[in-house]
Amino acid sequence: MSVATAEIRKNDKKPRLRIGYVVRQREMGIVLALVVLVAYTAINQPRFLGSQSITDILLNTAILAVLASGMAVVVITRHIDLSVGSVLGLSAFTVATVMQDNQGLPMVAALGLGLAIGAVAGVVNGALVHFGNVPALVVTLGTMYAYRGLTYSWAGGQQVTADEVPRHFLRFANSALLGVPWLVLIALVVIAGVGLMMRNYRIGRELYAMGSSPHAAGLAGIRIARNTLVAFVISGALAGLGGVLYASRFGTVDASSGNGYELQVVAAVVVGGVAVFGGSGTIWGAGLGALLLTVIGSALAVLDINQFWQQAIVGALIVLAIGADRLVAVRIARSLRKRDSHV
Amino acid sequence: MSELRGRLASWDTVIIGVTVAVLIAATAGVENFGNGTNFTFLILDLLPIALIALPMTMIVITGEIDLSVASTLGLTSAIMGDLWNRGLTIEMIIPLCVLIGALLGAVNGVLINRLGLPSLAVTIGTLALYRGLALVVLGDAAVADFPWAFTGWVTGTIGGGPIPNVLIVLVVLAVIFGVVLHATPFGRSLFAIGANDQAARFSGVDVARTKFWLYVVSGAIAGLAGVLWTLRYSSARADNGAGLELAVVAAVLLGGVSIFGGRGSLWGVLSGVLLLAVLQNALRLQDVSGQALNIVTGVLLIASVLLPNIITGVRDSLHRRRLRAVPVKSS
Numbered sequence: 001m002s003v004a005t006a007e008i009r010k011n012d013k014k015p016r017l018r019i020g021y022v023v024r025q026r027e028m029g030i031v032l033a034l035v036v037l038v039a040y041t042a043i044n045q046p047r048f049l050g051s052q053s054i055t056d057i058l059l060n061t062a063i064l065a066v067l068a069s070g071m072a073v074v075v076i077t078r079h080i081d082l083s084v085g086s087v088l089g090l091s092a093f094t095v096a097t098v099m100q101d102n103q104g105l106p107m108v109a110a111l112g113l114g115l116a117i118g119a120v121a122g123v124v125n126g127a128l129v130h131f132g133n134v135p136a137l138v139v140t141l142g143t144m145y146a147y148r149g150l151t152y153s154w155a156g157g158q159q160v161t162a163d164e165v166p167r168h169f170l171r172f173a174n175s176a177l178l179g180v181p182w183l184v185l186i187a188l189v190v191i192a193g194v195g196l197m198m199r200n201y202r203i204g205r206e207l208y209a210m211g212s213s214p215h216a217a218g219l220a221g222i223r224i225a226r227n228t229l230v231a232f233v234i235s236g237a238l239a240g241l242g243g244v245l246y247a248s249r250f251g252t253v254d255a256s257s258g259n260g261y262e263l264q265v266v267a268a269v270v271v272g273g274v275a276v277f278g279g280s281g282t283i284w285g286a287g288l289g290a291l292l293l294t295v296i297g298s299a300l301a302v303l304d305i306n307q308f309w310q311q312a313i314v315g316a317l318i319v320l321a322i323g324a325d326r327l328v329a330v331r332i333a334r335s336l337r338k339r340d341s342h343v
Numbered sequence: 344m345s346e347l348r349g350r351l352a353s354w355d356t357v358i359i360g361v362t363v364a365v366l367i368a369a370t371a372g373v374e375n376f377g378n379g380t381n382f383t384f385l386i387l388d389l390l391p392i393a394l395i396a397l398p399m400t401m402i403v404i405t406g407e408i409d410l411s412v413a414s415t416l417g418l419t420s421a422i423m424g425d426l427w428n429r430g431l432t433i434e435m436i437i438p439l440c441v442l443i444g445a446l447l448g449a450v451n452g453v454l455i456n457r458l459g460l461p462s463l464a465v466t467i468g469t470l471a472l473y474r475g476l477a478l479v480v481l482g483d484a485a486v487a488d489f490p491w492a493f494t495g496w497v498t499g500t501i502g503g504g505p506i507p508n509v510l511i512v513l514v515v516l517a518v519i520f521g522v523v524l525h526a527t528p529f530g531r532s533l534f535a536i537g538a539n540d541q542a543a544r545f546s547g548v549d550v551a552r553t554k555f556w557l558y559v560v561s562g563a564i565a566g567l568a569g570v571l572w573t574l575r576y577s578s579a580r581a582d583n584g585a586g587l588e589l590a591v592v593a594a595v596l597l598g599g600v601s602i603f604g605g606r607g608s609l610w611g612v613l614s615g616v617l618l619l620a621v622l623q624n625a626l627r628l629q630d631v632s633g634q635a636l637n638i639v640t641g642v643l644l645i646a647s648v649l650l651p652n653i654i655t656g657v658r659d660s661l662h663r664r665r666l667r668a669v670p671v672k673s674s
Binding site for chain 1: 408454458459460461463464465467468469470471472473474475476478479482581585586589592593596602603632634635636637638639640641642644645648649652653656
């Protein structure tokens with residue numbers, strides 16, 4: 001899609017409208033897939049729409065969606081952050097240990113600590129990417145190992161179990177405000193906040209611009225260094241926040257918590273219509289992607305289909321999503337070229 | 344002369360030097376490292392990474408990537424177990440598995456080169472897809488009763504000495520890949536594609552077809568690695584080799600191949616593989632936990648790309664300063 005966006009920027013006099021149109025179409029596709037999937041499952045197994053089932057789906061989506069929002073920011077900027085699973089693990093273990101040692105600490109402190117750990121990890125990623133002039137794929141592949149190794153060398157084989165952390169810490173994930181679980185509220189706030197930033201604020205539009213054409217963005221006077229750092233700090237901080245939510249939800253954490261989670265996050269973002277090579281996609285699309293992946297998982301379970309199909313379906317979905325993305329991009333490029341030739 | 348100096352300064356030469364130094368230090372300083380049995384295990388451990396790194400080197404040199412290799416390994420292993428359960432002979436299964444690996448690679452190739460999709464995204468997709476299919480084929484079962492004649496050969500050594508039999512496979516393939524990459528027009532065309540694929544196309548290289556075959560070869564080698572992995576542990580499992588793709592990419596980048604394509608050598612990559620394996624092995628002998636070693640891998644990986652950048656940056660700024668100094672002197 002970045003090709004198409006670049007094409008549009010070059011050729012179209014009213015770019016905003018066009019991008020919005022295409023993007024909206026992409027996300028409608030996910031919504032449609034979701035509706036069909038839910039309807040089919042509910043008809044075959046009415047208990048799929050039971051309140052417990054829906055709560056489970058929402059809770060599972062929440063953590064994934066928080067991480068996917070951060071990942072979407074980085075991917076829109078034409079980078080990638082493979083370290084999010086390791087950051088989640090580091091934050092989850094640190095926060096659980098601190099809560100275990102200080103039983104009286106309020107939940108807000110735990111959330112702040114997780115955010116801070118993630119932000120620091122993000123600063124390291126962003127600084128290496130920008131100032132080290134190293135591709136994000138390499139940097140975050142490296143820090144994925146390094147952060148995970150850090151957690152292991154500190155935690156070793158020990159784990160923090162649910163009965164060692166304070167009650168209120170565990171209760172947080174399962175309690176609700178006006179019937180909506182806290183976890184889901186946090187995810188919604190994150191999606192809305194980051195989405196608003198990307199859509200309506202200067203920094204967000206600059207990140208899109210950097211993703212569309214890093215060189216042009218630099219020439220246009222966009223502060224690449226600061227913005228790159230901001231993107232990675234957001235991704236890191238949200239991964240850290242995800243770690244707190246993870247620890248609160250599951251109670252038991254060890255050094256391997258969140259191992260391999262980065263793949264699911266990238267999958268959610270890609271399925272949600274964020275193009276891997278930057279410049280397009282939305283945060284709420286990434287959130288929808290997370291929801292779709294989670295719903296597929298539960299639907300398979302409810303329909304008694306072999307759970308092993310889940311990962312294969314996720315893989316096929318990613319390939320399908322980027323294929324569709326490419327198709328749209330090629331079509332737009334062609335139609336623009338045609339129109340140009342008449343001018 | 345200047346070519347020699349360029350060569351001495353390049354990262355792959357540095358990494359070969361570092362590898363030799365670490366090997367000597369480990370042999371001298373770490374108890375049991377120089378042991379024959381340890382050597383056998385060292386080679387067996389690095390074998391799948393080294394094998395898959397051969398075609399990965401070529402792919403990264405053309406500026407692409409293949410993250411699906413470890414899942415291909417797992418799927419081949421699962422299919423191998425399934426076919427064995429169905430009663431096929433192992434002599435039929437092995438070539439069949441390599442062929443299936445090649446087919447899986449061809450799927451990547453078609454998606455990337457015919458449809459023009461980015462390889463990073465495609466292979467992240469097939470990473471999940473192939474691993475998922477492996478689970479569909481074999482579930483969480485394990486197939487273990489492979490004939491001793493084959494499992495014994497893979498874990499065995501030449502004449503009972505320290506050199507494992509499978510090293511022959513690795514050496515033969517490494518020589519073939521080395522010659523193709525560094526001494527044939529095809530190999531040169533890979534560097535050309537990585538440096539500038541449009542220029543390569545204009546000078547008569549069929550870029551799409553070349554890349555397609557690279558993915559086929561990558562799949563076939565991953566299939567072979569799947570067979571050897573299964574025989575080594577006498578266990579066909581759907582999760583065999585999970586996460587291996589990152590170790591391979593790390594070794595390739597550590598070996599001096601540019602992630603942007605166009606630069607790198609197979610010798611650099613093989614010493615990158617060896618360096619990682621030796622470090623892990625030596626530190627583990629020192630009772631450092633395997634997982635904590637991830638820090639070493641990660642930091643090395645970043646440093647291997649960061650350091651050459653810093654060196655180039657410093658050299659450029661010195662050069663610029665010298666240039667600036669010239670007119671001042673002459674006036």
